[in-house]
Amino acid sequence: MIPALIVFAYLAVVLYIGIFAFRKGSAGSGEDFFVASRKLGPLVFLLSIFGTNMTAVAILGSSGFAYQRGIGVYGLMASSSGIVIPLTLWLIGTRLWSLGKKHGHITQVQFLRDRWESGGIGTFIAVVTALMLVPYIIIGVMGGGSTLETISGGQVPYAIGGAIVAITVVAYVFFGGMRGTAWVNTFQTVLFLAFGVTAFTLIAKSVGGFPATMQAISEGPQSFLLSRERMPAEEFFSYMFIPLSAVMFPHIAIMCMTAEKVTHFKRTVVLYPICILLIWLPSVYLGVVASKVIPGLSPAEANDVIIRLLSQNTSPVLAGVLGAGIMACVMASDSQILALSTVFTEDLFAYYGGRKKFGPKAEVWAGRAFIVLIGLVSYVIALALKEKANIFELAIRFAFSGFAALAPVMLAALFWKRSTKWGALAATVWVVGCVFANWHLTNISDAIAPKPPKRPAASAMRGGPAAGGGPAVQRGPQAGAPGAPDAQPGGAPQVTGGPTPAPSVLQTAQGGAPGGSPEGMRPAGPGAGAPGGPGAGGPGGPGGKKKPPTQVRIFPQLGDMFLRGPVNVTIYGFLPVFPMVVGSALLMLLVSLITPPPSKATIDKYFSK
């Protein structure tokens, strides 16, 4: 029970931070509530934007993923984000900040509406982005319920745990608005960093030094973990597009408006890759080390690998602190709740007459009402659809690609005078169509997806997460979406409570189809014949042997155009995000060129020096 008590203490601290932020705010101002009066200082801005974007996947999920797929995970998800996210913050974030300050925008939709002289296109984009954000919030509540249930050893049931987490998050967002959310995110980022350092130090001590462990791995059957020999180059390339989603997420775009000065961006974009390095390097490294120290874990067990390493060596108090770190991860939905409320309030309620009818002060209360409503609806859905967590996790994966593919729309709005609302509409419709097509293809190919082999139970041979009193984390099938080919390093609540026993995303790394069905199967990835890829074997288990990975042709008559791996659909081996981004950019370009340009007044407003 000690770990659960420490977690409750953590919840009390974040609640206090939110209420303290409420006292610091200027009552009744929409700008204060939604963007903290655009007054965040450099450190809070850096840590909160980083913390919002970097959730449990950084420490927990990435370790589990590295346990199965090796050191390539760092390049796949961390170093790609380390360059693409700062570039987008520099290019897009700073402009959004500037235009927001100049014209009073609080959301990206307010800018897009004005830029393209069209309320309709803004409403369409607002609805699309809101719908893509909803699953994150539901998964956050589900994860909170399951995590608290596990940490308390079942004494806090799922329904109560979910309610506690939902009420805590809603309360501090309700009172503290953006300021409270940013401060809590800052606190959580510090907790992540402390967690990483603690884990690295403790584990280095317990395994008797890293050089010997790494040497043993390099000489054993898991040596493939030290290279990317089982990682298809198409997959590695496709991942480079995923971080484009970062600044298109409403919560990140809105957060860009909160900096007091544009110079805060300078420090943020320079330090962002270093922050990623500090959190991801130990996580990925420890995941690989764990493959030697605790071999043979199933994909679901591998999700907890860092907790397992720690729980064998720690006291209940430290386990509680680790549990608080996990709760920080699952509570990452705070900024998403606030962003959704901001979208509802500013882009829909205020725009369609609310401001005129009820006055600007009503906006804050409308925002707070939306926060409560979103929290309540999410909680009800989390309870009612507990067994369907995989649906929301799948939705999150697709949403990452969707947000990434909207980036050309924003880039065109900011940098290309000739871009038109019709181009934006065509690109957005394309993105929505692709998300649904991806969903549909994934659904219809589920039955033919190569299945990972059955593994012998591994937990009996070694301490589970609770062995040393450490908190275990239940995850849903796709939780820890680091393994999800469409996943992005930050953003998604990675520690979730999906109880549905569907195959884990992380099972991608567990091996190809057992035996391999010859009909319609092909080796995956570039350099076919290279072992691994999405179906590469994990360490220790049956996948420990090098097997050719397999993907199934969804429509054999179309050749390799649409392939299905154990988890995802690919297009000629590339993840859907790649053609989605390219298609969106092309449509933006072509449709803009054949439709009338925006008025001179608008071009002068946004492009005059």
Next chain:
Amino acid sequence: MKIGLALLVAAVLVLHHDIWNWKDASLVFGFLPKGLAYHVGYSLLASATMAILVKYAWPKNLDDDDEVTA
């Protein structure tokens, strides 16, 4: 200058795909896999690239906005 910086960014993005390290499982300093060491270095390069962009390609009008509102 602008072309040079654009080329720099393009080169950095291309360098992310270090195909020459793809199958190299050797260890640097006896404990760090070479592919991982490369991407650690890449993260530092990304930070340095951003520092260069901030110094030489920062849009001046944004700083003006800062001054106006200060």
